[in-house]
Amino acid sequence: MTTPLIEARGLVKRYGTTDALRGASLRLLPGEVLAVTGPSGSGKSTLLHCMAGIVRPDEGEVRYGAERLDQAGENRRSTLRRTDFGVVFQFGQLVGELTALDNVALPLLLAGTSRAAAHKSAGTWLERFGVLGQAGLRPGEMSGGQGQRVALARAMVTAPKAVFADEPTGALDSLAGEQVMTALVHAARESGTSVLLVTHDAQIAAYADREATVRDGVVETEDEPAAEVTR
């Protein structure tokens, strides 16, 4: 069986009296695009947040290699989010005052890369996502789809092991959504990056290699990895 890149087991997360997760388990395999679908409020985003180390579950384990993310402190988890993981949300969360090029270069600059090298990589990633022509524009000067492609370029620029994308096409029309997904899947395949994609849209989920369905805080179904399907 393929060793998962990240494995969540028996996650429980409560917000006040709400049980967001009630024993959710999920494996993200190396290099795969995994779609997490399910009804609104079922716990998809909470599961993504736990697996990305953004929040800690109340119970259960999140394993990343030999590490337990559920036990890691905030410092370690935020370092991992800068070095090993990329994160994209519905509204790309780009820095409004910076150009697309500077937004994408930012994670590298924060990691100590020289300005020239950071800008060179940022340009390469903007080109891969088809938005090099927007390099000099600020987020407010771009379309929603362009902004999301810039946000994905920023998530990928550090060559992360995994990208966590929570409804990255949620605010886009279907054509722009398809363009964003095509670019993301292509870039992930080229660089061997795993993608955990939360979406409520079946057409967007169809871009993934596998799909898992969350209902009432548990993973109700999870497709078998292709190599493990018994025929």
Ligand SMILES: Nc1ncnc2c1ncn2[C@@H]1O[C@H](COP(=O)(O)OP(=O)(O)OP(=O)(O)O)[C@@H](O)[C@H]1O
């Ligand atoms: N930070 C929080 N504070 C309080 N309640 C929260 C918080 N995050 C999630 N919840 C609650 O936990 C439950 C699961 O939320 P979650 O966002 O994980 O579901 P979801 O499946 O991603 O929903 P949607 O598709 O609508 O985004 C919901 O009832 C939600 O209101």
